[in-house]
Amino acid sequence: MKSQFDVAIVGGGPAGSTLAALLALRGIRAIVFDDDKRPSLLVGESLLPTVVMLMRRLGIEDRVKAFSVHKPGVAFIHRTGSRLDFFFPEKALGKLPNYAYNVPRPEYDNLLRDRAIELGAVFVKRRVGLESGTPGSGREIQLDAETLAAIPELGGHHPKLLVDSTGRARTFAKVLGVGATRGKRNDVAYFAHFENFESDSARDGQVVISLLRKGWSWRIPLQGRLSVGVVVDKDVAKTHGTTPEERLESIISSEPLLKDAGESRRRVTEVMTYTNYQLISDRGHGPGWVAAGDAFGFVDPMLSPGLFMAMHSADLLDQFVFAEGAAVLDQPKRMARRFDRVFDELRDWHQSWAKIIEYFYDGRMYSLYEGGQKLRETYSKVAIASVWERHLSKQITGMVSGARTRSRYAQKLLKFTSDHMVWGVAPPEEYAILTGVDEPVGV
Numbered sequence: 284m285k286s287q288f289d290v291a292i293v294g295g296g297p298a299g300s301t302l303a304a305l306l307a308l309r310g311i312r313a314i315v316f317d318d319d320k321r322p323s324l325l326v327g328e329s330l331l332p333t334v335v336m337l338m339r340r341l342g343i344e345d346r347v348k349a350f351s352v353h354k355p356g357v358a359f360i361h362r363t364g365s366r367l368d369f370f371f372p373e374k375a376l377g378k379l380p381n382y383a384y385n386v387p388r389p390e391y392d393n394l395l396r397d398r399a400i401e402l403g404a405v406f407v408k409r410r411v412g413l414e415s416g417t418p419g420s421g422r423e424i425q426l427d428a429e430t431l432a433a434i435p436e437l438g439g440h441h442p443k444l445l446v447d448s449t450g451r452a453r454t455f456a457k458v459l460g461v462g463a464t465r466g467k468r469n470d471v472a473y474f475a476h477f478e479n480f481e482s483d484s485a486r487d488g489q490v491v492i493s494l495l496r497k498g499w500s501w502r503i504p505l506q507g508r509l510s511v512g513v514v515v516d517k518d519v520a521k522t523h524g525t526t527p528e529e530r531l532e533s534i535i536s537s538e539p540l541l542k543d544a545g546e547s548r549r550r551v552t553e554v555m556t557y558t559n560y561q562l563i564s565d566r567g568h569g570p571g572w573v574a575a576g577d578a579f580g581f582v583d584p585m586l587s588p589g590l591f592m593a594m595h596s597a598d599l600l601d602q603f604v605f606a607e608g609a610a611v612l613d614q615p616k617r618m619a620r621r622f623d624r625v626f627d628e629l630r631d632w633h634q635s636w637a638k639i640i641e642y643f644y645d646g647r648m649y650s651l652y653e654g655g656q657k658l659r660e661t662y663s664k665v666a667i668a669s670v671w672e673r674h675l676s677k678q679i680t681g682m683v684s685g686a687r688t689r690s691r692y693a694q695k696l697l698k699f700t701s702d703h704m705v706w707g708v709a710p711p712e713e714y715a716i717l718t719g720v721d722e723p724v725g726v
């Protein structure tokens with residue numbers, strides 16, 4: 284029997300399920316293997332407007348809306364009291380909606396999977412065995428003989444393309460020894476869902492990021508509960524007890540920005556721990572395989588780009604490679620050239636997110652804000668100052684929401700303004716996120 288499937292996707296999270304759905308829409312036959320080992324609580328609950336575009340394309344926005352919270356923007360509250368409120372623009376920017384959603388992840392992932400199945404993809408609950416490709420097969424990595432034999436739908440035939448969408452497990456990269464560049468931070472994140480915890484949102488659904496005395500935290504409003512996470516240096520975490528529960532509770536109780544908000548809190552889930560979340564693989568494809576989502580790279584979560592990057596990587600593969608149909612799968616050189624384009628785009632996304640996120644970590648965003656306040660007080664009657672401020676703020680909102688993240692103009696404007704136009708306020712270092720145990724708390 285001939286294999287019914289051209290593509291086998293390993294990992295059915297947002298990247299894998301999105302790709303399976305998009306391939307099904309193209310009439311390309313895909314089978315997804317997922318180990319179904321996802322915990323009941325998952326990070327990745329705050330989405331960007333760019334994700335809504337993809338939901339619409341998959342025809343699932345109304346179904347997402349039913350279990351999610353409308354997200355109008357994000358606030359950054361600094362330990363000094365500075366508060367930066369970013370709201371997605373009043374009017375939709377072109378096709379981009381002016382809102383996003385906060386989603387409970389298991390429901391969201393299940394919906395993506397269900398949609399892919401509705402469109403014709405096949406899901407199999409299984410952890411597949413992988414091995415280096417047989418010489419002469421044109422494959423760098425392949426399903427092992429036991430897996431091929433165990434899945435009757437494959438009919439003993441190897442699919443033309445394998446996709447690694449196993450998330451941070453980076454399964455293919457590990458089998459193949461593909462290296463990666465890691466981020467410089469040594470952080471750990473603890474998170475759980477709470478009831479009776481104030482979100483401090485300026486508008487319902489606004490996500491609140493707080494810059495703590497040590498590290499930072501997120502508060503994401505979900506239906507009937509608040510997702511609260513803290514991200515601190517691993518050595519700082521050790522000073523807050525031994526278990527994840529002790530550490531999360533102790534950090535909340537000792538941080539002024541969280542203590543009062545969480546005074547009457549009741550934790551309604553277990554506490555999850557995440558480490559190691561900044562990485563870009565040295566390569567994202569090879570003969571017979573390609574990576575999507577976190578399996579290729581993952582970005583620091585402060586601005587919530589993860590799910591967008593995961594789903595957009597599937598979208599890029601669809602647009603740049605599979606738009607011409609299944610025929611491309613029989614032209615390995617052509618397919619490799621197309622994959623190169625996809626990963627050029629993705630690398631640029633990763634670098635652009637890293638650049639803008641760094642402004643929040645190293646304090647430049649807050650010193651820019653404080654400088655802007657001073658400028659407004661001093662030159663309140665000078666029209667050019669307020670035009671500049673409005674324009675800059677629009678560009679920054681565009682960058683943090685995913686609409687202008689890669690815009691060279693916005694990147695240069697932000698750099699120029701923060702390098703040359705901030706006076707009379709404490710230097711950025713004093714607003715920076717503090718990580719180390721011994722580091723004194725700045726301003």
Ligand SMILES: Cc1cc2nc3c(=O)[nH]c(=O)nc-3n(C[C@H](O)[C@H](O)[C@H](O)COP(=O)(O)OP(=O)(O)OC[C@H]3O[C@@H](n4cnc5c(N)ncnc54)[C@H](O)[C@@H]3O)c2cc1C
Nearest residue numbers: 294296297298317318327329449450576577584589590593
């Ligand atoms: C602390 C933290 C906070 C975050 N907050 C946000 C946020 O607010 N917003 C946001 O958008 N993103 C956030 N993210 C990032 C987001 O969670 C990820 O980017 C996203 O889940 C990546 O999707 P994915 O499909 O690539 O991988 P995953 O979601 O990890 O899915 C991988 C899938 O593969 C399966 N799998 C793994 N190995 C195998 C195997 N061998 N065989 C079969 N199946 C396998 C897994 O069970 C899983 O279903 C955050 C990340 C961290 C660490």
